[in-house]
Amino acid sequence: MQLDERKYLILQAIIDDYILTAMPVGSRTISRKSGVGYSPATIRNEMSDLEELGYLDQPHTSAGRVPSNKAYRLYVDHLMKTVKLTNDEREKMHEHLISKSKQVEGVIRSAAGVLSDATKYTSVIVAPKLGTLRIKHVQLVPVAERTALMVIVTNVGIVKDALIRVPDGMDADELYAISRMLTEKLADKPLEAVRQAFSELLRNAETNRKLLGETLQVIEKRLESGGDASDVIVGGQTNMLEYPEYSDVNKARSFLSVLESKDTLRNLLNRDGGMEISIRIGPENQLPALSDCSIVTASYRVGDHSNGTLGIIGPTRMNYNRVISVLEFMGRALSDVLSEYR
Amino acid sequence: MQLDERKYLILQAIIDDYILTAMPVGSRTISRKSGVGYSPATIRNEMSDLEELGYLDQPHTSAGRVPSNKAYRLYVDHLMKTVKLTNDEREKMHEHLISKSKQVEGVIRSAAGVLSDATKYTSVIVAPKLGTLRIKHVQLVPVAERTALMVIVTNVGIVKDALIRVPDGMDADELYAISRMLTEKLADKPLEAVRQAFSELLRNAETNRKLLGETLQVIEKRLESGGDASDVIVGGQTNMLEYPEYSDVNKARSFLSVLESKDTLRNLLNRDGGMEISIRIGPENQLPALSDCSIVTASYRVGDHSNGTLGIIGPTRMNYNRVISVLEFMGRALSDVLSEYR
DNA sequence: GTTAGCACTCGATTGTGTTGAGTGCTAACA
DNA sequence: TGTTAGCACTCAACACAATCGAGTGCTAAC
Numbered sequence: 185m186q187l188d189e190r191k192y193l194i195l196q197a198i199i200d201d202y203i204l205t206a207m208p209v210g211s212r213t214i215s216r217k218s219g220v221g222y223s224p225a226t227i228r229n230e231m232s233d234l235e236e237l238g239y240l241d242q243p244h245t246s247a248g249r250v251p252s253n254k255a256y257r258l259y260v261d262h263l264m265k266t267v268k269l270t271n272d273e274r275e276k277m278h279e280h281l282i283s284k285s286k287q288v289e290g291v292i293r294s295a296a297g298v299l300s301d302a303t304k305y306t307s308v309i310v311a312p313k314l315g316t317l318r319i320k321h322v323q324l325v326p327v328a329e330r331t332a333l334m335v336i337v338t339n340v341g342i343v344k345d346a347l348i349r350v351p352d353g354m355d356a357d358e359l360y361a362i363s364r365m366l367t368e369k370l371a372d373k374p375l376e377a378v379r380q381a382f383s384e385l386l387r388n389a390e391t392n393r394k395l396l397g398e399t400l401q402v403i404e405k406r407l408e409s410g411g412d413a414s415d416v417i418v419g420g421q422t423n424m425l426e427y428p429e430y431s432d433v434n435k436a437r438s439f440l441s442v443l444e445s446k447d448t449l450r451n452l453l454n455r456d457g458g459m460e461i462s463i464r465i466g467p468e469n470q471l472p473a474l475s476d477c478s479i480v481t482a483s484y485r486v487g488d489h490s491n492g493t494l495g496i497i498g499p500t501r502m503n504y505n506r507v508i509s510v511l512e513f514m515g516r517a518l519s520d521v522l523s524e525y526r
Numbered sequence: 527m528q529l530d531e532r533k534y535l536i537l538q539a540i541i542d543d544y545i546l547t548a549m550p551v552g553s554r555t556i557s558r559k560s561g562v563g564y565s566p567a568t569i570r571n572e573m574s575d576l577e578e579l580g581y582l583d584q585p586h587t588s589a590g591r592v593p594s595n596k597a598y599r600l601y602v603d604h605l606m607k608t609v610k611l612t613n614d615e616r617e618k619m620h621e622h623l624i625s626k627s628k629q630v631e632g633v634i635r636s637a638a639g640v641l642s643d644a645t646k647y648t649s650v651i652v653a654p655k656l657g658t659l660r661i662k663h664v665q666l667v668p669v670a671e672r673t674a675l676m677v678i679v680t681n682v683g684i685v686k687d688a689l690i691r692v693p694d695g696m697d698a699d700e701l702y703a704i705s706r707m708l709t710e711k712l713a714d715k716p717l718e719a720v721r722q723a724f725s726e727l728l729r730n731a732e733t734n735r736k737l738l739g740e741t742l743q744v745i746e747k748r749l750e751s752g753g754d755a756s757d758v759i760v761g762g763q764t765n766m767l768e769y770p771e772y773s774d775v776n777k778a779r780s781f782l783s784v785l786e787s788k789d790t791l792r793n794l795l796n797r798d799g800g801m802e803i804s805i806r807i808g809p810e811n812q813l814p815a816l817s818d819c820s821i822v823t824a825s826y827r828v829g830d831h832s833n834g835t836l837g838i839i840g841p842t843r844m845n846y847n848r849v850i851s852v853l854e855f856m857g858r859a860l861s862d863v864l865s866e867y868r
Numbered sequence: 869g870t871t872a873g874c875a876c877t878c879g880a881t882t883g884t885g886t887t888g889a890g891t892g893c894t895a896a897c898a
Numbered sequence: 899t900g901t902t903a904g905c906a907c908t909c910a911a912c913a914c915a916a917t918c919g920a921g922t923g924c925t926a927a928c
Binding site: 288290333347406420422430437441444 | 628669681683685688689748762764775782783
């Protein structure tokens, strides 16, 4: 059996309605819709076919039909009609975004807020992988006897720091000299290339080997751990609880638990693709706890080679089309704002 | 009517039981308890008195009794017997805490995790007020044409940064010189005193007035806004959903909404008291959304004059005694870890 | 002062119709 | 041959009544 024009039309009508109401859709409902000129009986026959083809599910005999994951896949790939955002909306979002433009983290937080407000779903933004950022400046600041704070400023204005031990009796001037040297040697190198640069440094260094060694170690440890919790920003967690899908506390809890684990989220969102939108529907994402969620992601750029990810997590019956528009817009806007200072 | 010994005993037994089960407590239950040698009938008479005195509520005629907020107040002030943490527990917590000891934010996040894991409630940690921290180092790092990142390192290893515009044509060396000057002038001054220090600086400065002016402005803006979202760390949000009090999604949602608003949390937790434990029961905290929660807070110290707050938010029937022990221990542990590098 | 006994209350649970949205099938129709 | 009206059927949801039982207050006896 093949899908003809009419089946597409009916399936689309069902999905549109279900996205709106979250209630099983009956044949009468579709029949009444403008644009579908068939009686309930005809629709019923088609629905029966669509069910057999795996596009519709029936919660129980006397209920309407519900779109399957296969149906959503078809929908986003072929059926969906794209809707543009109004200029007004774009402006509002942009305005919000630049309100914290003095700090990179502030911008990203604002962006998460804007995303979740605009879509009414949960938003997640992952900062670019540390390793791809380029070092701009390294500074060792003494904070106490035998302790210094190493501060690394990257090309996009993201700052990372870590405490390191310094040899007894080393004074501020010495640390200053080392900072200058490190900055000079490491400037414009991506963080992931720091090991090579360092090993060379270590070979030639006659003094401070121990300090340099520890510094390298700290940087590497930070790189290999994948990232900090602060690199993953979540917005609008409670939005999800507005939907009937989550009126059961247990479901809500397991959903929110996933949001609490930043590592899981980072893995979930990180993707290799370019700027295009990626959509994972239901079980297409591997996490069982999110098996009735869909995840839509886009990328933003900071600097020349670093990409971060922004995404929306919502129920599978989410408003894909609006989500995609918003993500596309915000991906661009975020890239612009973060690159403005470059 | 006064509270005699027996009334105390019975009230305590009721509260202990209710904390455990969250179910209205009946006279038979109390009578069976070891340590209470009275028949249900006697207990009933006492319970009736206690209700009249405002210490107990009755959801409906044929249910047991439930402690009132007044009862909890009495409980934490007089009745509660303190239980010590085992050495094993202390060690486990401490171990977790120092696992991320290379970064201040990491330590605080770990602490939030430890707190919520140890208590099974929600934990909140507020970083010390920015204004009370002392400046250790100021660095302006060029990140792009006409843009620099100002990085301020404070005495406790907390780093704050912000982008500032710099005049056209200013090169790295100049910024470097200004950084040195700023560091020299501002070192060891608390951030809130920066305005005075700056105004003096501005008076005497013959060059770069505009840049210095903007720098001051950026610092001040940051101070007056009260703090960043990253200064408030929440742990174990979903723990709360385990309790029957929050089996209603609407309640859960309004609770979680409060946790999403970092400003509200900061205000809620910030307190002037010293190191002692503060307990606010039910409506004693002003937020209606948290009117059936209790908030227990303690302080931790970083540096000489800066205090942060750590707290637990749980249902009013929380295990106060354990929460207090954990907070006391963690307050000390956190202070130690954060001061270790000083 | 304490307690056994007892009638009473009232939420929770269980069982029973009843309703209504929605289906599948058949037969008539264009 | 595709479409549709008609009709019997299904089944969750809702409302209502009956029952159960945990717990109470009161009284009278110890």
